[in-house]
Amino acid sequence: MRNLCRFFAVAILSLSCLSSQSFADTWPQFRGMTGSGVSAEKNLPTRWSADKGVLWSVELPGRANSAPAITANRIDLTTQDENNGLWVLSADRKTGRITRRVKVGSGVLEAKGPRNLWEHRHNAATPCPAADEKSVYAFFGNGLLVCVDAKSGKIKWRHDMVKEYGNYDITFGMGSSPRLWGDLLYVECLTKGPSYVVAFNKQTGKEVWKTERTLPAKDDGPDAYTTPFVFETKDGHQLLISGSDHITAYNLRSGKLLWKSAGLAIESKYGRVIASPAADAGVVVVTAANPGGGGLGHVLGIRAGGKGDVTKSHRLWKLAQSTPDSSTPVCLGGRVFMVSDKGVASCINLASGEEVWRKRLPTGTYHASLVAGDGKVYFQNVEGACTVVSADDEGKIISTNQLPGKFYATPAISGGVIYLRAYERLFAVGVK
Numbered sequence: 001m002r003n004l005c006r007f008f009a010v011a012i013l014s015l016s017c018l019s020s021q022s023f024a025d026t027w028p029q030f031r032g033m034t035g036s037g038v039s040a041e042k043n044l045p046t047r048w049s050a051d052k053g054v055l056w057s058v059e060l061p062g063r064a065n066s067a068p069a070i071t072a073n074r075i076d077l078t079t080q081d082e083n084n085g086l087w088v089l090s091a092d093r094k095t096g097r098i099t100r101r102v103k104v105g106s107g108v109l110e111a112k113g114p115r116n117l118w119e120h121r122h123n124a125a126t127p128c129p130a131a132d133e134k135s136v137y138a139f140f141g142n143g144l145l146v147c148v149d150a151k152s153g154k155i156k157w158r159h160d161m162v163k164e165y166g167n168y169d170i171t172f173g174m175g176s177s178p179r180l181w182g183d184l185l186y187v188e189c190l191t192k193g194p195s196y197v198v199a200f201n202k203q204t205g206k207e208v209w210k211t212e213r214t215l216p217a218k219d220d221g222p223d224a225y226t227t228p229f230v231f232e233t234k235d236g237h238q239l240l241i242s243g244s245d246h247i248t249a250y251n252l253r254s255g256k257l258l259w260k261s262a263g264l265a266i267e268s269k270y271g272r273v274i275a276s277p278a279a280d281a282g283v284v285v286v287t288a289a290n291p292g293g294g295g296l297g298h299v300l301g302i303r304a305g306g307k308g309d310v311t312k313s314h315r316l317w318k319l320a321q322s323t324p325d326s327s328t329p330v331c332l333g334g335r336v337f338m339v340s341d342k343g344v345a346s347c348i349n350l351a352s353g354e355e356v357w358r359k360r361l362p363t364g365t366y367h368a369s370l371v372a373g374d375g376k377v378y379f380q381n382v383e384g385a386c387t388v389v390s391a392d393d394e395g396k397i398i399s400t401n402q403l404p405g406k407f408y409a410t411p412a413i414s415g416g417v418i419y420l421r422a423y424e425r426l427f428a429v430g431v432k
Contacts, residue, residue: 027070027414029130030177031369035229035276037330039373039413046376046388048401048429055417055428058096062087063423064125066177069136070414074099074150076136077421080125084108088129088138088148093415096428102153107142110162111173118172121367121382121408126173128227128410130180137185137202141174145187147205157205161189165210169193175225175274181237181252184208190224190243197228197241199255209255217245219269225326226276231284233304240277242286247277247302262311263300263318264288271297275324275369279304280331283316283350289325291341297323299338301353317353321346328369328410330377332391337377339366345379345387347395357395361387369410380407380420403427 031037048054062079069076075091084107090100109124124141131137135156136148143162146155168174170191179186184199190213198210215222224243230252231240238258239250245265249258264273268290278285282304290297301316322340329338331350339345343366347356364381371378372391376398379387384405388398405422412419417430 025415026072027412028132029069029180030067030128030227031276031328031371031410032413034181034231035179035227036280037278037328037369037371037410038332039371041413041416042374043416043431044374044376044413045416045418045429045431047399048403050403053401053429053431054403055430055432056096057425057427058091058098060089060424060426061101062125064123065121065408065423066125066128066421067410068412068419068421068426069129069131070412070419071131071133074131075419075426076129076131077426078125078127078129078138078140080123084124086124086140086142086144088136088146090136090150091426096426100153102148102155104138104146104148104155104158105140105144107140107144109141109173110168111171112169113171122173122175126175128177130178130185132180132202135202137178137180139176139178139187143168143174145178147202159200159205161187165189165196165198166194170223171220172223172225177227179228179230179239181230184252186228186239188213188224188226188228188241188243190222190226190241192222195222195244197239197250197255211250211255211257213241213244213248215244215246215260217265220272221245221265223272225272225274229277229279231277231279231304233282235305238304240279240284242277243273245288247284247286247300249304259306259308259310259314261300261302261309261314263315264298266290266297274326275328278329278331278336281334281350283331285329285331285336285350287323287329287338289323291325296320299323299348299353301350316351319348319353326367326369330370330372332372332377335391335393337370337372337389337391339370339379341365341367343381345389345395347393356393359395359397362400367408371411371413373413378411378418380411382407384422386411386420
């Protein structure tokens with residue numbers, strides 16, 4: 001009996017380790033499993049160039065800024081071709097070879113803002129796909145939501161979100177990515193028109209719950225381009241949504257509003273929220289941008305939890321500074337790391353909001369969200385320079401690495417490899 005118990009103990013431990021390794025080795029959606037942007041992996045690459053440290057690169061059809069979703073054996077991406085066809089692409093992790101191309105529909109981004117302000121960096125294939133071993137879940141800026149069978153390439157279910165829930169009224173077009181968690185797929189829509197959060201059964205596509213999200217905001221304030229974040233609290237996991245001048249938390253199974261906090265409103269008609277929430281150690285960090293007002297926006301630190309309106313009771317700190325516009329911060333080791341559009345990186349104390357350091361990175365524009373792991377933070381700019389910085393109170397610049405292309409997409413980390421997506425090419429960077 002003692003040997004039998006020992007056998008089962010070893011088996012359970014092995015399964016636990018396998019599960020943990022599997023979790024660490026995949027990055028199945030925007031900024032990883034929950035949206036934290038933090039990888040648990042070690043020995044991540046720090047130095048590369050076009051002719052060194054690149055394991056492979058592959059040309060991609062069409063153009064898009066969606067980050068890749070990495071599962072055990074696949075890389076899934078989306079793209080829009082020159083004829084406005086919308087595609088789901090799958091590639092082999094080891095070689096980058098495109099193994100499947102599935103045209104799932106066609107359409108263009110519906111944006112009411114001046115075209116010259118967004119067409120160079122945004123189209124209907126900006127939202128990032130989510131994936132598991134059986135399916136790929138792709139959302140596009142025209143409202144198309146599809147589930148593609150990973151084995152056959154057939155479409156298992158689809159929704160036309162515009163027809164079903166109402167026309168988008170958003171200045172720069174829908175850019176939110178879906179979030180997959182358990183057996184549900186979460187999609188948010190925050191606009192001057194329809195505003196809601198909806199959960200679908202990932203197997204059938206059936207709506208499980210839908211919660212209206214209409215909160216007071218003016219000018220461009222109701223528009224948001226954020227992605228849901230799953231945050232673990234002492235009371236369980238919660239779904240965080242930022243936008244419309246508020247951060248809100250929902251029950252994952254029912255869609256019930258748990259708490260909300262105001263404080264993102266900016267006294268400017270250009271105020272908006274693009275960067276998604278970040279969180280760690282019981283503190284939620286949210287940002288609001290003000291690109292038309294010199295970049296002076298807000299960064300809030302909010303103690304997670306509570307019930308109802310926690311604007312006053314749970315506010316830990318508030319900063320008014322040059323904030324990220326598109327780039328979501330990353331929280332690691334009791335610190336918050338951020339970068340402004342113009343490449344000013346900063347580190348602040350997560351608990352107090354006090355600035356730890358601030359420094360200028362290589363010249364360029366920064367829109368990709370930050371990712372971190374192995375004691376390092378990765379800052380990717382549009383012009384192809386990725387700066388690796390130590391995730392500590394010193395913020396030492398370890399390296400700056402250059403690749404050709406335009407990089408708006410957020411990096412993905414999986415299996416010791418960093419995947420960097422340019423407009424029309426995907427790079428796999430690692431230690432050979």
